[in-house]
Amino acid sequence: MPKILIVEDERLLNEAYDIVLSREGYNVECVFNGEEALDIFPKFKPNLVLLDLRMPKVDGVEFLKRLKPAENYPKTKILVFSNYDDQREIDEAFRYGATRYILKAWSSPTELIKVVRETLGATAKVS
Amino acid sequence: MARAKKSIGGKSGYEELLYELDVLRTEQQELSKRASQLERSNLRLAELSQSKDEFIAIASHQLRTPATGVKQYIALLLEGYTEPLTPSQILFLQKANQSNDRQLQIIDDLLQVARIDSSSFRLKTERADISELVNYTLSELHEKAESRRQELIFKPPKIKVEALVDIAKFRMVIENLVENAINYSDEGKSIAIKLHRNDDFVVVSVEDQGVGIDSEDLPKLFQKFSRVPNLLSVEVGGTGLGLYWADKIVKLHGGNIEVRSKAGKGSTFIVKIPRLK
Numbered sequence: 315m316p317k318i319l320i321v322e323d324e325r326l327l328n329e330a331y332d333i334v335l336s337r338e339g340y341n342v343e344c345v346f347n348g349e350e351a352l353d354i355f356p357k358f359k360p361n362l363v364l365l366d367l368r369m370p371k372v373d374g375v376e377f378l379k380r381l382k383p384a385e386n387y388p389k390t391k392i393l394v395f396s397n398y399d400d401q402r403e404i405d406e407a408f409r410y411g412a413t414r415y416i417l418k419a420w421s422s423p424t425e426l427i428k429v430v431r432e433t434l435g436a437t438a439k440v441s
Numbered sequence: 442m443a444r445a446k447k448s449i450g451g452k453s454g455y456e457e458l459l460y461e462l463d464v465l466r467t468e469q470q471e472l473s474k475r476a477s478q479l480e481r482s483n484l485r486l487a488e489l490s491q492s493k494d495e496f497i498a499i500a501s502h503q504l505r506t507p508a509t510g511v512k513q514y515i516a517l518l519l520e521g522y523t524e525p526l527t528p529s530q531i532l533f534l535q536k537a538n539q540s541n542d543r544q545l546q547i548i549d550d551l552l553q554v555a556r557i558d559s560s561s562f563r564l565k566t567e568r569a570d571i572s573e574l575v576n577y578t579l580s581e582l583h584e585k586a587e588s589r590r591q592e593l594i595f596k597p598p599k600i601k602v603e604a605l606v607d608i609a610k611f612r613m614v615i616e617n618l619v620e621n622a623i624n625y626s627d628e629g630k631s632i633a634i635k636l637h638r639n640d641d642f643v644v645v646s647v648e649d650q651g652v653g654i655d656s657e658d659l660p661k662l663f664q665k666f667s668r669v670p671n672l673l674s675v676e677v678g679g680t681g682l683g684l685y686w687a688d689k690i691v692k693l694h695g696g697n698i699e700v701r702s703k704a705g706k707g708s709t710f711i712v713k714i715p716r717l718k
Binding site: 324326327330331333334337368397398399418419420422423424 | 501505508516517520548
């Protein structure tokens with residue numbers, strides 16, 4: 315079963331994504347900033363990280379800089395899910411290992427599931 | 442600065458020259474002072490512009506976040522994450538969702554306009570097949586047109602039509618024009634999208650059979666926050682920023698948008714941008 319780490323500081327959104335993805339059968343862990351994500355990552359080893367960008371303590375880009383997913387975890391997909399659509403920030407996230415970017419304001423649960431499935435690819439489909 | 446011309450009676454030529462030199466020196470000092478004041482003002486303006494951009498980015502995020510929360514939880518209800526809802530509960534939630542979409546759209550519009558007005562705004566242009574671009578844009582709008590029983594008619598030209606465009610921005614221009622055509626046409630009316638090229642330009646036109654625009658309102662159409670009153674404008678809503686933004690984007694591509702319309706007779710918006718030869 316694919317494992318998804320939700321990194322989102324807005325508790326209501328974090329909870330909503332947890333409800334949606336857990337019901338789809340994914341194994342979900344939720345944290346609220348990049349620092350907690352760095353802590354749990356090596357133990358949980360997610361297939362996909364749903365990553366917000368602007369968060370307290372350690373933000374999304376800083377999390378990617380420290381984790382170095384391309385070098386250390388090349389199989390993990392990083393789905394940036396942010397309400398900031400500042401191109402410089404998005405470019406920076408991609409430079410440090412993001413796989414895909416989605417503006418979360420317009421994404422319904424159905425769209426979230428679709429994007430997660432696409433990003434995980436055929437090999438990680440939920441049975 | 443106009444130099445004072447004084448009569449210097451009784452002075453020798455040498456004295457006059459010294460006097461002139463003195464005047465020139467004073468003026469030069471004054472100019473240097475003004476230049477450094479101007480430089481400081483420019484720096485201050487650049488700082489203010491950057492603060493404004495940062496403020497807009499933060500404000501839009503702060504506005505988007507709670508609106509996103511509302512959207513997610515409405516969607517959880519509508520997409521079956523709870524016990525079954527009654528038809529009237531579904532209807533009310535759909536109305537709440539429409540209102541929420543509207544709020545998010547306003548935030549997006551404000552953000553887009555603030556960005557394009559900022560000094561740091563740049564297009565990211567690349568070579569693009571405009572026919573493909575129009576097709577892709579229309580595919581995103583078919584559902585909306587079908588919900589109003591409207592047909593989007595587009596026959597791609599046989600020849601390849603290419604231009605240097607910022608693909609994401611140019612798609613949004615076409616989307617904006619076609620969406621306006623959908624919104625301002627009655628149900629069941631078709632909308633024709635045409636593409637061709639001439640010697641210098643790629644031309645995309647969007648022709649509807651909608652409510653049209655009164656000739657006296659045409660000059661206001663591309664102004665910021667301008668909303669032209671018509672039979673559907675209250676129903677459609679809007680910030681009056683979409684055409685302002687689209688016009689600016691097309692001008693940044695070296696082109697322009699023309700409009701031909703008469704009240705009650707439909708409208709045609711014609712986008713021209715330089716073609717790749």
